[in-house]
Amino acid sequence: MPVATTLKQRSDYTHKYNITSGRHGWLRLTPAYSIKVVEEILALYPDATRVLDPFCGTGTTALCSINRKLSAATTDINPFLIWFTTAKTRNYSKTSVEVTRNACRQILKDLGHKFPVVSPPPIHNIERWWSEASLKFLCEVKGAINNIPLGDEECRDLLNIAFCRTLIKLSNAAFNHQSMSFKDGNEELDLEIDRDAIFTCDIEHILASADEFISETANVYLHDARKLNPQILGSFDLVITSPPYANRMSYIRELRPYMYWLGYLKEAREAGELDWQAIGGTWGIATSRLKDWTACKNYTNEHLSDIVLTISRTENKHAETLSRYVHKYCEDIYEHLVSLTTTLKKGARVHYIIGNSTFYGNLVKVEEIYADMMREVGFDDINIRAIRKRNSKKELVEFDVSAIW
Numbered sequence: 001m002p003v004a005t006t007l008k009q010r011s012d013y014t015h016k017y018n019i020t021s022g023r024h025g026w027l028r029l030t031p032a033y034s035i036k037v038v039e040e041i042l043a044l045y046p047d048a049t050r051v052l053d054p055f056c057g058t059g060t061t062a063l064c065s066i067n068r069k070l071s072a073a074t075t076d077i078n079p080f081l082i083w084f085t086t087a088k089t090r091n092y093s094k095t096s097v098e099v100t101r102n103a104c105r106q107i108l109k110d111l112g113h114k115f116p117v118v119s120p121p122p123i124h125n126i127e128r129w130w131s132e133a134s135l136k137f138l139c140e141v142k143g144a145i146n147n148i149p150l151g152d153e154e155c156r157d158l159l160n161i162a163f164c165r166t167l168i169k170l171s172n173a174a175f176n177h178q179s180m181s182f183k184d185g186n187e188e189l190d191l192e193i194d195r196d197a198i199f200t201c202d203i204e205h206i207l208a209s210a211d212e213f214i215s216e217t218a219n220v221y222l223h224d225a226r227k228l229n230p231q232i233l234g235s236f237d238l239v240i241t242s243p244p245y246a247n248r249m250s251y252i253r254e255l256r257p258y259m260y261w262l263g264y265l266k267e268a269r270e271a272g273e274l275d276w277q278a279i280g281g282t283w284g285i286a287t288s289r290l291k292d293w294t295a296c297k298n299y300t301n302e303h304l305s306d307i308v309l310t311i312s313r314t315e316n317k318h319a320e321t322l323s324r325y326v327h328k329y330c331e332d333i334y335e336h337l338v339s340l341t342t343t344l345k346k347g348a349r350v351h352y353i354i355g356n357s358t359f360y361g362n363l364v365k366v367e368e369i370y371a372d373m374m375r376e377v378g379f380d381d382i383n384i385r386a387i388r389k390r391n392s393k394k395e396l397v398e399f400d401v402s403a404i405w
C-alpha cells in the first residue's frame, strides 16, 4: 500500500471534516461548513464594526472577521486554543517565514545530535498512539523546536503548529465522536514512512499562508465566557459563536495530544480540572464532580425541568449524573448570556450556532432553551433557524439562534 494512502487513513482524527485551505486549515480542526456559516452571517451585516466570539475554539469567527477588515475579539477557557488562535490571526513578515523555513531545514539536518531531546509526554498508553520510531522522531523534533535559537519567537509558534499537524499524521489514533480507537501499527509500513518529508510538508503548508497580510487584529483572551469583562473586552455590535453543545463532547479530551506535547497538560488530573471549568465538559474528574453539583436555579424553563426529570428517571446507573449534566450546562449558558449583555451595544446582533442532543432517546431542545434564555435576559426578535442535520440520526440538527439586544 502506498505510504501516502496509509497516512491519509491514519489521519482519521480529522476524517469527519472537509479540510480547509489557508490559515483556517492550519490545524485541520476547523470544518469547512463552520467557516461557511460564519461567512454567511458576516455577509448579512456589512455595517458591523466589532465582532465577538466568546467561545473561540480554533478562532474561526475571529479569522473570518479580520479577513473582512472588522475588528474582532475572542475568548476561550482553553489556553492551548488561545495560543493557537493568537498565532493564527497575527501577521508574519516574509523574514519570519524564511527564518522558519531555514529552522525546519536545520532541525532535520541536525536531528538527534545537536539539540536536546524531550521526554515523551505522560499520555496514557502512549505506545498505542505512536510507533517507537515515530515517538523517537517527535521527541527529537520537539526538543529541537524548543531549543533552536531564533531571532523571532513567533517563528517558534509556526514550528509548533507544524509539529501539531505532524504528530497527528504519525499517530495511530482514530477519533470518533465519543470514542477513540487505535489502529494496529504495521511494522513494515512504519519503516517506509518518511517523517522528515511529512514535517517539511507541514511546515510548507503553514508557511504558504503565514505571510498573508491581515489589516485588522484579533484580540484573543483566556477568559471564562460566564464572566466576560467589558473593561477588558470593550463593546460589540455583532456576536457570532458556536458554544459547546450539551452532548458530552470534551474539547480537552479531543485536543489532548496537542495539549500534552505542547506542555499545556502535564498530568491527567489537569485535564479533568480544565474540563470541569469548561461548559459542557464531562471528562474524568469533571464527571465525578457532577455528583456533588446542585443547581443554583438561576434559570428555569418548563422543557428544561421536564427533560431533566425524565433523564433522571431513566433506568440507568448514570441517569442522575446525566440529568445534572444537562441542568448544569443550561445554568452555565444562562450565566454566560447574562454576562454577555454587559459587552453589547444597543441593537447588537447575536448568532448562536448550536446543536440539540439526546439522552436515552430523550431529545433536549437546546435551541428552544437558548431562545427562552435570550428572551429572559432581555433580547428581542429571537429567531431559530435550522441549518443542517448533524448526522444520520434525523432528530440531531444544528440551529442558528439569533436575536437583537
Ligand SMILES: C[S@@+](CC[C@H](N)C(=O)[O-])C[C@H]1O[C@@H](n2cnc3c(N)ncnc32)[C@H](O)[C@@H]1O
Residues within 6 Å of the ligand: 030, 034, 054, 055, 056, 057, 058, 059, 060, 061, 075, 076, 077, 078, 081, 223, 224, 225, 226, 241, 242, 243, 244, 245, 251, 277, 278, 279, 280
Ligand atoms: C464548539 S467550540 C467552538 C468552535 C469554534 N467555533 C471553532 O472555530 O473552532 C466551543 C469552545 O468553547 C470553549 N469553552 C467551553 N467552556 C468555556 C467557557 N466557560 N468560557 C470560554 N470558552 C469556553 C471550549 O474550549 C471550545 O473551544
